[in-house]
């Protein structure tokens with residue numbers, strides 16, 4: 001292809017810091033093989049600036065590219081910003097002199113409405129749905145499993161009589177109210193609310209659908225949610241366990257902050273009964289969390305009184321779990337602090353315990369209001385209580401093939417999720433006026449619709465069969481026949497499976513709970529089972545199983561074969577690890593493990609070799625693979641504490657092993673000769689480089705910002721070895 005290049009993304013937080021150290025190495029090595037590695041900035045800061053014409057709109061550009069066979073994109077994790085994060089980013093940009101407006105809380109003027117619409121495009125999970133124009137293939141590579149078996153982390157046992165459980169609604173929630181249809185022909189649907197008084201409000205004017213597309217809609221009953229929360233608060237208090245809510249306020253950016261707000265209001269029921277009007281008048285919303293509310297109280301005349309009421313609420317309510325007890329940050333402080341996919345497996349890994357106000361651990365009532373997927377975690381908890389902790393030295397693996405292309409399922413629901421303000425009936429209408437789906441709703445309910453196109457489902461079934469075949473592993477579709485949407489998907493799975501050769505393969509359909517139990521039973525015997533799931537379970541399972549199997553999801557191979565033929569290579573399955581940035585700033589130590597980046601690069605070079613017809617790129621891929629294997633064998637991942645090598649040291653070792661492999665290979669003599677001096681220099685200077693890298697540890701580091709760090713300062717911090725810099729920059 002004429003315009004072959006790899007695009008490496010600048011994102012946020014820990015992965016961005018890691019990029020400052022790692023990318024110069026990648027670019028230097030790639031250049032020798034004639035491979036172009038370009039960068040695009042899709043950080044939350046850059047995406048805000050782009051909305052106001054102050055930066056290139058790299059995300060849109062990459063979104064278009066992802067729909068072509070030319071795409072070859074390496075996507076590091078990025079911030080999916082909650083409102084408090086978005087406001088903090090806006091403030092930092094304003095302080096740096098960028099002329100952007102404040103986030104309009106209650107926009108009334110046209111200007112405010114326009115600004116709000118721009119910010120809403122940046123909010124929450126705004127990158128992944130744009131770039132993920134393919135389905136997901138995430139697994140722990142063999143080398144990572146082998147490493148985990150040789151160096152098992154500890155999954156702690158649940159204590160005798162552990163009181164840890166999941167609480168979920170099970171009725172009147174998204175799962176139980178779901179209705180679903182498959183549309184026969186392309187159409188443009190409309191979503192309307194007919195109010196009890198007979199008025200018709202258009203919620204969505206035009207919802208284009210293709211033939212064979214699945215549409216579903218559901219409602220979460222807000223009164224039932226409040227009753228459920230009241231019950232769970234009483235239960236946690238009675239059982240004297242920690243109370244902890246687990247949502248995905250980032251990825252489910254419309255529904256979940258609202259649910260989070262219900263939890264904050266339920267927990268502090270008396271405070272809101274007494275001061276709710278004051279808080280509302282001051283623009284302090286429970287949806288943004290306790291942290292934002294407390295920070296805003298100083299400006300209120302009766303702020304001290306309200307603060308005392310919150311403190312009394314904390315003292316009287318069930319004990320909350322804490323995100324950071326030293327800093328007094330509770331589970332209810334920030335909607336994006338506790339994210340279900342990463343937090344629930346961490347709880348299981350920790351013997352069912354979270355941390356309380358004094359930093360001590362305790363059993364926990366994990367509240368996951370909607371029951372669609374909560375049963376997966378309860379099943380894991382019951383299994384571990386009964387059978388003991390999973391042993392990473394012996395267990396098998398649960399890789400995932402996830403449906404996500406073209407904003408499939410809940411992922412794409414953002415522009416079709418509404419908080420209902422007037423009771424009535426919500427209807428999804430075909431263009432001829434036929435009612436496809438309807439729900440009676442009450443004021444306060446959350447109603448949402450999702451769409452799942454047919455081509456992504458076909459591609460997902462194909463990917464599942466291919467993975468099952470390639471790895472000779474049973475594949476289980478995690479689908480629940482009793483759920484509206486899943487029943488429609490099951491029809492498609494049954495229709496498309498016969499299009500593939502499945503002879504000799506085990507392919508089954510089980511409900512998420514049964515699939516969890518089945519997969520656990522098998523991994524305990526050392527056997528692998530592919531989980532073939534929808535979009536949300538893709539997200540959950542690719543943290544859950546990796547965290548239990550290999551201690552972290554950072555070590556995942558995470559590939560998105562794009563439907564148009566290109567490749568999107570994600571790095572690991574975890575997030576942007578805000579805690580890691582804090583540690584870097586405090587003590588110049590970055591714990592981020594870039595294994596995910598190493599794993600992503602190899603298939604990206606392989607694709608480049610095909611796209612550009614460049615055999616040298618294939619050599620880069622093969623040698624990187626071997627080098628990553630050595631990296632694992634030699635245990636060069638960052639340690640957790642000062643004094644060991646951190647992220648930067650791990651990059652040095654990868655660079656060393658990769659240069660050695662490139663110098664050694666015989667497929668391309670010129671390339672080998674080019675890398676020989678570098679390999680020799682890095683080998684000779686190992687001790688000097690490691691000591692230069694480690695010498696900076698233990699003192700604060702200044703990167704000149706959080707959402708938009710200063711590039712010069714950050715490069716200085718992330719590249720502290722003059723010897724290594726000289727070797728790479730002069731190469």
Ligand SMILES: NC(=O)C1=CN([C@@H]2O[C@H](COP(=O)(O)OP(=O)(O)OC[C@H]3O[C@@H](n4cnc5c(N)ncnc54)[C@H](OP(=O)(O)O)[C@@H]3O)[C@@H](O)[C@H]2O)C=CC1
Nearest residue numbers: 077078079080250339342554574575576577578579592593
């Ligand atoms: N693909 C994407 O773009 C994703 C983005 N996100 C976003 O990331 C942000 C933070 O989310 P959060 O749920 O806290 O998840 P994170 O994965 O950022 O953090 C949870 C914990 O995971 C561990 N971790 C994750 N990746 C690595 C790594 N490469 N090396 C070492 N440790 C790692 C760390 O745990 P420990 O303390 O045990 O070392 C970390 O503290 C949010 O904005 C979220 O939306 C989240 C998931 C995916």
Ligand SMILES: O=C(O)CCC(=O)C(=O)O
Nearest residue numbers: 080125128250251539573
């Ligand atoms: O898009 C997001 O907000 C997070 C995605 C995520 O957690 C994942 O893909 O595993």
Ligand SMILES: [Mg+2]
Nearest residue numbers: 341539543573
């Ligand atoms: Mg995830």
